[in-house]
Amino acid sequence: MxxxxxxxxxxxxxxxxxxxxxxxxxxxxxxxxxIAHLGYFRTAIVERRRWLSExxxxxxIALCQFLPGPASSQVGMxxxxxxxxxxxxxxxxxxxxxxxxxxxxxFAYGLAAVGDTEGAGWIAGLKSAAVxxxxxALIGMARSLAPDALRASIAGGAMVLxxxxxxxxxxxxxxxxxxxxxxxxxxxxxxxxxxGGLAVPVGKGVALASLALFFALLIGLxxxxxxxxxxxxxIIDRFYRAGSLVFGGGHVVLPLLEQSVxxxxxxxxxxxxxxxxxxxxxxxxLFTFAAFLGTVLDGPLTGVAGAxxxxxxxxxxxxxxxxxxxxxxxxxxxxxxxxxALAGVNAAVVGLLAAALYDPVFTRGITSPVxxxxxxxxxxxxxxxKAPPWAVVIAAGxxxxxxx
Numbered sequence: 001m002x003x004x005x006x007x008x009x010x011x012x013x014x015x016x017x018x019x020x021x022x023x024x025x026x027x028x029x030x031x032x033x034x035i036a037h038l039g040y041f042r043t044a045i046v047e048r049r050r051w052l053s054e055x056x057x058x059x060x061i062a063l064c065q066f067l068p069g070p071a072s073s074q075v076g077m078x079x080x081x082x083x084x085x086x087x088x089x090x091x092x093x094x095x096x097x098x099x100x101x102x103x104x105x106x107f108a109y110g111l112a113a114v115g116d117t118e119g120a121g122w123i124a125g126l127k128s129a130a131v132x133x134x135x136x137a138l139i140g141m142a143r144s145l146a147p148d149a150l151r152a153s154i155a156g157g158a159m160v161l162x163x164x165x166x167x168x169x170x171x172x173x174x175x176x177x178x179x180x181x182x183x184x185x186x187x188x189x190x191x192x193x194x195x196g197g198l199a200v201p202v203g204k205g206v207a208l209a210s211l212a213l214f215f216a217l218l219i220g221l222x223x224x225x226x227x228x229x230x231x232x233x234x235i236i237d238r239f240y241r242a243g244s245l246v247f248g249g250g251h252v253v254l255p256l257l258e259q260s261v262x263x264x265x266x267x268x269x270x271x272x273x274x275x276x277x278x279x280x281x282x283x284x285x286l287f288t289f290a291a292f293l294g295t296v297l298d299g300p301l302t303g304v305a306g307a308x309x310x311x312x313x314x315x316x317x318x319x320x321x322x323x324x325x326x327x328x329x330x331x332x333x334x335x336x337x338x339x340x341a342l343a344g345v346n347a348a349v350v351g352l353l354a355a356a357l358y359d360p361v362f363t364r365g366i367t368s369p370v371x372x373x374x375x376x377x378x379x380x381x382x383x384x385x386k387a388p389p390w391a392v393v394i395a396a397g398x399x400x401x402x403x404x
Contacts, residue, residue, distance in 0.1 A: 016087040019080045023095035031283045037072035063329045069318035070287045082200045100284030101291040105307045107278045108295035125400015126277030127365035129393045132378035137251040151347035158351025182344020188336045211324035231300045239313035247349045255356035281393040290314040
C-alpha cells in the first residue's frame with residue numbers, strides 16, 4: 001500500500017513541461033465525462049505522482065463544483081497551478097484540451113468536405129445518440145442535485161420558465177432565481193464541509209484582479225459587441241458568456257451555445273447536433289465542442305482561427321474564476337448561505353438541462369420512429385449495459401447511416 005503524500009512532497013514544485021506531459025496523456029485517454037475525468041486525475045496525480053494529498057484534491061474538487069464552468073478542466077488548471085505556478089496552469093489547460101479540440105476541428109472540416117449533411121443518415125444517428133447522452137446526464141444530475149421535493153420543485157420551475165420563454169436572458173435569469181430560491185426555501189446544511197489542504201501560489205491582489213476582470217468582461221463584452229458591431233468581438237462575447245454561466249457540468253453548455261450560435265444563424269441545427277454527438281465520442285472536456293462550432297461559423301471568422309477564438313473565449317472565465325477564488329475558498333465554503341444558494345443554482349441547472357433535452361435535442365434530433373428507436377437503444381446501452389459513450393455514439397452513427 002502506498003504511503004500518504006508527505007508535506008514535503010505536496011510542497012514540491014515541478015516544471016510546466018512535466019505538467020504538460022501528464023495532462024497530454026490524460027487528454028488523450030480521459031473518456032466518460034467530468035466525473036470520470038476526476039477519477040483519472042486522482043489516479044495520475046494523487047496516487048501515482050503524489051503531487052497533492054487526498055484532502056487537497058478533495059478541496060480543489062469542491063471549489064470547482066462551486067464555480068460555473070467545466071469542473072474537470074478547472075481541477076486540471078488548479079493542479080497545474082499548484083505544481084508549477086501560472087505556466088503550469090497554462091500547460092495543464094493546453095495539454096488536456098488540445099487532443100479533443102484537434103479531433104473536433106478535423107471533424108468540422110470533414111463535414112465541410114462532405115457538403116450538405118442535412119439529410120444524411122449518419123448525422124441523424126448522431127442526433128439520436130445526443131438525445132440518449134443528454135437524457136443520461138439529466139437523470140444523473142437530478143439524482144444528485146435535485147433529490148428532494150424542494151430542489152425538484154426549483155428544477156421543475158426552471159424548466160417551465162425556459163420552455164415558456166426560451167431566450168438567453170431567461171437562462172441567466174433562472175440561475176439567479178435558483179440562487180434566490182435556495183436562500184429562501186432550502187434548509188441550512190446539516191454538516192460543515194471537510195477541511196481541505198490546498199495551497200496555491202496566488203496572492204489576494206491577483207485573485208481580486210482576476211475576479212474584477214471576470215465581471216468586467218461579462219458585463220462589458222455584450223456592450224462592446226453591440227457598440228462596435230464587430231463579428232469577432234460578438235463571437236468572443238457569445239462564447240465567454242456561455243463559459244461564465246454554465247453550472248453543473250459540460251452538458252449544460254448545450255442550451256447556452258444553441259442560443260448563441262444556432263438561433264442567430266451562425267451554425268445550422270444539423271451541424272450543431274452532429275458536432276455535439278461527435279464530442280461525446282472523444283476524450284477530454286466537452287467544452288472543446290466550442291472548437292467545432294468556431295470552425296463551422298458562418299461569417300468572417302471561421303476555420304482554425306474561429307476554433308481558437310471560440311475555445312479561448314469559453315475557457316477564459318474558468319481560468320479567471322480559479323485564480324480569483326482559490327485564496328478565499330476556505331472561508332467561503334463554510335458559509336451556510338453560500339452553500340444554500342449553490343444548492344438552488346444546481347437545482348435550477350437540472351431544469352435548464354431538462355428544457356434543453358426537449359428543445360433542441362429531442363425536437364430536432366428525433367424526426368422519425370427509427371430515430372427514436374436508435375435513441376432508446378442508445379439510452380439502454382448507456383444506462384443499463386454501462387457502454388462507454390464514445391462507443392454508443394459511433395454505433396448510432398453507423399446504424400443511422402444504414403437505416404435512416
